[in-house]
Amino acid sequence: MLSEIPQLLINGIMAGAILAVPAIGLTAIYAVLRFPNFSLASHATIGAFAGYVANTQLGFSVVPALFCAFLVAGLVGLLSDEFVLKPFRSAGFITTAIGSIALTIALENVVRFIFGNSLNGYDLPMQRDWRFGDLRIGPQQVENLAISVVVMAVVFAFLSFTRTGKAMRAVADNPSLADIKGIDAARIARIVSFAGMGLAGVGGMLIGLDTSIDPLTGFRAMLSVFAAAVVGGLGSIPGAVVGALTVGIGEELSLLFLSPSYRSVIGFLAILLVLILRPRGILGQRAY
Amino acid sequence: MGLLTVSGVVAGYSAADQILKGLDFRVDPGEIVCIVGPNGAGKSTLLKAVAGLLRPSAGSILLKDRPIAGLRPREVTKLGIAYVPQEHNVFPSMTVRENLEMGGYADPAAAARRLDGVMERFPVLGRKRRQAARTLSGGERQILAMGMALMVEPAVLLLDEPSAGLSPVAAQGLFAEIQAINRDGVAIALVEQNANDALEIAHRAYILVDGRNRSDGIARELAADPEIRRIFLGG
Numbered sequence: 001m002l003s004e005i006p007q008l009l010i011n012g013i014m015a016g017a018i019l020a021v022p023a024i025g026l027t028a029i030y031a032v033l034r035f036p037n038f039s040l041a042s043h044a045t046i047g048a049f050a051g052y053v054a055n056t057q058l059g060f061s062v063v064p065a066l067f068c069a070f071l072v073a074g075l076v077g078l079l080s081d082e083f084v085l086k087p088f089r090s091a092g093f094i095t096t097a098i099g100s101i102a103l104t105i106a107l108e109n110v111v112r113f114i115f116g117n118s119l120n121g122y123d124l125p126m127q128r129d130w131r132f133g134d135l136r137i138g139p140q141q142v143e144n145l146a147i148s149v150v151v152m153a154v155v156f157a158f159l160s161f162t163r164t165g166k167a168m169r170a171v172a173d174n175p176s177l178a179d180i181k182g183i184d185a186a187r188i189a190r191i192v193s194f195a196g197m198g199l200a201g202v203g204g205m206l207i208g209l210d211t212s213i214d215p216l217t218g219f220r221a222m223l224s225v226f227a228a229a230v231v232g233g234l235g236s237i238p239g240a241v242v243g244a245l246t247v248g249i250g251e252e253l254s255l256l257f258l259s260p261s262y263r264s265v266i267g268f269l270a271i272l273l274v275l276i277l278r279p280r281g282i283l284g285q286r287a288y
Numbered sequence: 289m290g291l292l293t294v295s296g297v298v299a300g301y302s303a304a305d306q307i308l309k310g311l312d313f314r315v316d317p318g319e320i321v322c323i324v325g326p327n328g329a330g331k332s333t334l335l336k337a338v339a340g341l342l343r344p345s346a347g348s349i350l351l352k353d354r355p356i357a358g359l360r361p362r363e364v365t366k367l368g369i370a371y372v373p374q375e376h377n378v379f380p381s382m383t384v385r386e387n388l389e390m391g392g393y394a395d396p397a398a399a400a401r402r403l404d405g406v407m408e409r410f411p412v413l414g415r416k417r418r419q420a421a422r423t424l425s426g427g428e429r430q431i432l433a434m435g436m437a438l439m440v441e442p443a444v445l446l447l448d449e450p451s452a453g454l455s456p457v458a459a460q461g462l463f464a465e466i467q468a469i470n471r472d473g474v475a476i477a478l479v480e481q482n483a484n485d486a487l488e489i490a491h492r493a494y495i496l497v498d499g500r501n502r503s504d505g506i507a508r509e510l511a512a513d514p515e516i517r518r519i520f521l522g523g
Contacts (some may be wrong), residue, residue: 163389163396166382170390171378179437180339180371181392182362 004080006217007135008252014141016228016248017148022203022221023240024155026194031235032170032192035093039080039100040225042107042202044218047073047201048208049115056220057122065122066147069205070198077197080107086189104219112215119212134153144206151202152241159237168192172235193279224251227267231274242282246270290314292369292476293446297347299337307333309499310347312510313477314509315444317450320466320476322490322507324483324520331479332374337506338477339366339371351444366394377433380422382440384413390438399439406435410465427458438469445469445476448499450499452481463489471482475503481519488513495520 022044029037044214052073054065080103088099110114127139136280179185203225204218228247232239251266258265274281299341302366305329315321319493323331324501336342338349340361349357356364361371367515388406388507392399407414409519410431416424421432430450437445451459459482468491470476480486503510510516 006376068518135376163393166386166389167393169382169386170393176341176375177376177379178390180341180361180365180373182365182440183390184362271515 001173003134005036005253008134008255010137010248011141011250012153012249013245014145014247014248015236015252017145017152018206019221019224019228019248020244021148021151021206022200022225023244024237025199025203027194027229027232027237027240028155028168028237030229031237032168033081033089035089035096035100036226036229036234037081037085037100037196038097038222038226039077039085039104039107040197040272041218041222042075042104042111043073043077043080043197043200043223044207044221045108045213045215046204046218047198048121048204048213048217050110050201051205051207051223052120052122052184052213058119061149062122062124062143066202066205069201073204074198076107076193077200078194081193081197082245103186106285107195108215108219108253115215117214119214121212122209124209140209144209147202148206149268151211152198155199155237161287164191165189223267224248225249227270231270231281233283236281238284239281243270259278290316291351291352292477293348293350294334294448295336295348295350297334297337297344297349299333299342299344299347300511301342303345306345308337308344309497309498312501313494313500315445315475315477318470318473319492320470320490321491322476322486322488323477323479323496324493325496325502326520327393328466328498328500331496332448333499335371335448336476336480337461338364339370339446362394365440365442368440368443369446370440370442370444372433372437372448372450374450374452378421378429378436381420383418383420384424385417387432387436387437388413388483389419392439394440402439404442406438408414410435426453427455427462430462434465434469438474442474447476447478448497449479449481451485457473459485482496484511487521505515 006147022040025042047069052066054060085096085099088096110248129136129138146168159169167183168188170183171185173231175185207221208217224247228244229240231246232243249269250270251263254263254266292315294311296310297308298306298310313334324333337344340359344357348355351367351369355368360469365495379390388397388403392402412428412433413432424432451462454462464477464483478486487507493507493510495502495503
């Protein structure tokens with residue numbers, strides 16, 4: 001049993017890195033718009049299917065297909081926020097969060113209407129796993145890890161070095177002061193909706209590259225993504241990365257004593273433990 | 289006409305809760321104008337109305353003869369009025385340098401040039417430019433908040449109780465900085481609980497009671513008035 005731990009740790013890091021991408025999207029949206037946007041689940045699914053179409057029907061390789069996933073999910077996120085969720089915001093964050101659940105059900109069924117319920121797989125070359133002693137690592141897993149790390153680096157560079165990224169952090173930190181200083185919070189909200197849901201789309205496709213996709217791809221990942229954001233500190237982008245790795249590794253290690261079908265209990269447990277022991281999450285609620 | 293002229297302004301947080309009840313106020317070029325009065329007199333509300341955070345239901349606010357009442361805060365900032373709130377006046381998780389950059393967000397072309405100037409004026413900000421604003425002391429935060437306001441080279445600087453929560457020594461240092469900023473040609477409207485010190489550095493002052501003008505005039509003369517001293521300045 002103990003001999004399985006290194007393999008599970010590696011799998012956990014791989015899974016956590018993929019989970020971090022949509023978790024950053026969720027936490028960034030929360031930091032700026034102050035509500036948990038549960039429609040992230042359906043945007044992850046939309047991204048996965050956009051990438052699927054780009055890959056299997058347009059013949060794009062993985063990286064260009066991921067760009068398609070980002071753009072399509074981001075665009076749907078921008079439009080759905082502008083026309084569906086924005087009108088809810090004046091009614092408070094609970095109403096808006098519930099509205100986002102309704103939105104995700106509607107979008108999920110649009111995907112089901114177009115693509116059906118069956119499982120779909122990306123057109124990827126067959127590759128043999130690499131073996132290091134007892135450890136096995138899939139080349140696709142490593143590619144996914146590398147893509148996740150690059151995406152996270154781009155997000156951090158955007159927030160650290162660009163005027164818009166800094167303005168986004170300013171709005172997350174202190175919206176009324178940001179308004180006084182000339183930052184247009186409505187424009188920042190549109191950018192964060194596009195980028196956050198775009199990241200959800202990339203996350204959805206990365207999950208699909210590892211397995212297969214169907215209209216519930218995003219929904220199944222949502223608990224782990226939400227747990228990652230809460231564990232790290234909802235609203236904290238580095239926290240989302242730390243939380244995703246914690247949840248990813250925790251879910252894999254749970255296989256030592258739980259059947260795989262109970263793996264999702266780890267997400268619930270992580271949320272419960274954090275809310276009891278450290279409600280602000282591991283890194284607190286600072287946006288950056 | 290003054291640089292900033294407020295005439296007959298009625299404003300508050302709701303239609304049933306009007307704090308300012310027809311207030312007049314003026315800041316001329318190069319002046320420090322102090323606003324004093326008891327709690328609830330409408331001092332901070334006046335600054336918020338000028339800064340665009342509250343929309344007056346009556347009256348006018350003119351900046352160099354241009355009406356600005358009802359404009360969004362960012363539009364008011366772009367026109368040359370910089371407002372420093374009493375609390376939550378910095379971005380705590382951002383560095384000092386990033387805070388200054390956000391201070392100059394409304395005018396990005398000039399922000400890089402002004403950044404060096406502000407850090408030269410306030411050496412503590414230059415020394416701590418890589419530190420998160422939340423790690424600064426209360427006095428340093430107030431300096432940072434003023435530095436952010438100066439990043440747009442305002443015609444009028446609105447300061448809401450800048451010495452609140454500071455030690456007497458830190459407050460004295462802050463008042464000296466306010467005077468130095470004013471000597472560079474920035475007109476300042478200053479709301480202060482610490483009225484004695486504020487009247488010492490101000491050219492003119494307004495005394496407000498219950499959202500209305502009680503009296504106004506040369507700051508030194510008001511500070512010497514026995515009745516005003518007894519009622520508003522603690523004897």
